[in-house]
Amino acid sequence: MKVLLIEDEQSVSSFIKKGLEEQGHLVTQAFDGTIGLKLASQEDFDVIILDVVIPGMNGIEVCDQLKNNLGVNTPILMLTALGTTDDIVTGLEIGADDYLTKPFKFKELLARLNALTRRTAIRNGDGKQILRVKDLVMNLDTKEVHRDNKEIRLTAREFKLLEYLLKNKNRVVSRTDILENVWEVDFDLGTNVIDVYMNYLRKKIEHGFSSKIIKTVIGMGYIIKD
Amino acid sequence: MKVLLIEDEQSVSSFIKKGLEEQGHLVTQAFDGTIGLKLASQEDFDVIILDVVIPGMNGIEVCDQLKNNLGVNTPILMLTALGTTDDIVTGLEIGADDYLTKPFKFKELLARLNALTRRTAIRNGDGKQILRVKDLVMNLDTKEVHRDNKEIRLTAREFKLLEYLLKNKNRVVSRTDILENVWEVDFDLGTNVIDVYMNYLRKKIEHGFSSKIIKTVIGMGYIIKD
DNA sequence: GTCTTCGATCAGTAAAACTTTCATGATTTG
DNA sequence: CAAATCATGAAAGTTTTACTGATCGAAGAC
Missing domain, CATH: 3.40.50.2300 (Response regulator)
Structure with missing residues (x-):
């Protein structure tokens, strides 16, 4: 505890x-x-x-x-x-x-x-489900994301991606992990959707704010750390 | 209490x-x-x-x-x-x-x-038989719905749908949730009943009033927020 | 018993929103 | 510095949603 x-x-x-x-x-x-x-x-x-x-x-x-x-x-x-x-x-x-x-x-x-x-x-069985990192707050009930008290609008896929990263806070997640858990496909590596979505996400949750949230680990994947 | x-x-x-x-x-x-x-x-x-x-x-x-x-x-x-x-x-x-x-x-x-x-x-709602949001009042005993003191007549299905949304106020409910809890079917038959009923409901509880009640969260479902 | 009305559902359409791909430029690694 | 890896913009493709009109069946009226 x-x-x-x-x-x-x-x-x-x-x-x-x-x-x-x-x-x-x-x-x-x-x-x-x-x-x-x-x-x-x-x-x-x-x-x-x-x-x-x-x-x-x-x-x-x-x-x-x-x-x-x-x-x-x-x-x-x-x-x-x-x-x-x-x-x-x-x-x-x-x-x-x-x-x-x-x-x-x-x-x-x-x-x-x-x-x-x-x-x-x-x-907590039926209470609020909230994920946090730094000043970013993600509410799984209302599907809202706030940073520094400002609302950030995410699409369903962006939300799912961020949710996955946050649920694996402090762990590097590979593209394969992401593909399996966010896109729910078990193969097909001939795509760069993930890169594109990371870009979308970063634009929304990092641009205009002081600190970065998502870190790239070259050759391995991505990570969100406190 | x-x-x-x-x-x-x-x-x-x-x-x-x-x-x-x-x-x-x-x-x-x-x-x-x-x-x-x-x-x-x-x-x-x-x-x-x-x-x-x-x-x-x-x-x-x-x-x-x-x-x-x-x-x-x-x-x-x-x-x-x-x-x-x-x-x-x-x-x-x-x-x-x-x-x-x-x-x-x-x-x-x-x-x-x-x-x-x-x-x-x-x-808990405490056995209260009344649900509210903004100026809308839903009485589960009399099955009446009022907004701004005007009576709104809902059919049984419309009522159940609104009731479900209100009982989950401030939470996004997915179409699957709605289908399970309002229509009581566990499988996704390729239907658009929900969309149609949302439309009915919105016509009755929003048309002619100042504010919207039901919000669509694209790709995720619907939500009613205070 | 038949007619009428009303509610529940399905099917279809256009517009909006979202997702993916592709092409290209930037950055990192060995 | 070359190869691999990642970032990004824009266009093409797809899904999702709001809304309308039509159909079907049940309950009550006559």
């Missing part, structure tokens, strides 16, 4: 990290709000542990941004020394999925994390 | 019930575990508030039965005076979605309930 841990106190952060890694989870640490927010919106985590009192941007703001502006619906467990009812209510109202006050027992943190991800696992 | 409250202490139960009803929720009370379990498995609630220490069958057992045997995945908020870490861990491990210890502030209970149901509440 991929966990994003946004917590500035070194001792607490490494205590949690160590504990979670012992359970076989993958922990990414962020020590301030701004970086945490950036990471959370770029990478797909299974759950986010978010301290309220952190430098840069406080936890409430980070949570609000993620849940209410960026449309990220990774479950968030808020963590803090502020234990008053009002603090808890604010946190939960703004979109946090659970709230735990310090000091806490690691056991309880772990149990709450599991309850959280169990809940979302169920939800 | 429909809430099932399993709690034997009269005072606590009515305190919670009253508070929730003030918020416009519908509360069903159960005063022991056996009845609670029965109710939970028969009716569809949005959330269950479950005290651990109750007569008949304790809360842990009820939760275990529901989540692990009966396949009910209504979110459960556990409630109890037992506040040790181990109790909390047990509760969460067995399938509870949140855990609150007595005494608690009603505000916090409410916030936790909302956090818990935020997602499932959206997807």
Whole structure:
């Protein structure tokens, strides 16, 4: 399970990290709000542990941004020394999925994390299907693609191609793979449709934006990396 | 929101019930575990508030039965005076979605309930027999459709088609999906009924009105978006 | 019982949108 | 630098969709 841990106190952060890694989870640490927010919106985590009192941007703001502006619906467990009812209510109202006050027992943190991800696992059965890379967001339900909050219109084939590349993020896919999975043909290499479509796709999702998304690996295929 | 409250202490139960009803929720009370379990498995609630220490069958057992045997995945908020870490861990491990210890502030209970149901509440429609999009209202009980307060008469097939589209609001549905769910055929007979019916539907619900409702997504299907 | 009406479906057409091919130029690799 | 590989523009080919008119059958009217 991929966990994003946004917590500035070194001792607490490494205590949690160590504990979670012992359970076989993958922990990414962020020590301030701004970086945490950036990471959370770029990478797909299974759950986010978010301290309220952190430098840069406080936890409430980070949570609000993620849940209410960026449309990220990774479950968030808020963590803090502020234990008053009002603090808890604010946190939960703004979109946090659970709230735990310090000091806490690691056991309880772990149990709450599991309850959280169990809940979302169920939800994902018919929930939103979203793929991301950098600032590009692909919604498999509405078939919409956005980059930097601008809408990008793709044709059915372009969409399928991008979807395939994203589902294989961080892996080089060969032309044969693409032909089989996007065009659904098992032979015929006497064509350059793929090249042409890569060109179409790049024009739409890269031209006018700061960074490249699709990388060519000469002699091997194409890849999309975070 | 429909809430099932399993709690034997009269005072606590009515305190919670009253508070929730003030918020416009519908509360069903159960005063022991056996009845609670029965109710939970028969009716569809949005959330269950479950005290651990109750007569008949304790809360842990009820939760275990529901989540692990009966396949009910209504979110459960556990409630109890037992506040040790181990109790909390047990509760969460067995399938509870949140855990609150007595005494608690009603505000916090409410916030936790909302956090818990935020997602499932959206997807369920809650037995509501009314579907809406923009100024169009579809009543599944009376089978009436109104737009801008004007009645629109749909035939059975048109109604079913619109109903399916609305139930999948904000998702692109393919012709295959439509054929399976509205016409109930699993194979693709080379027909254009769907196109024809879309045309009928659009004539009735869009002609003479200001905005379009049904959007075509070429090569993929149709979608209705808010 | 026959007629009428209405809904469901099919078939056909034109226009628009999309896909593929082909030809050519650019880039990378050994 | 030559061969292989990739990028790109434009034209040709194909599919998809919106819409119309015709047919068929069932339910109710007379």
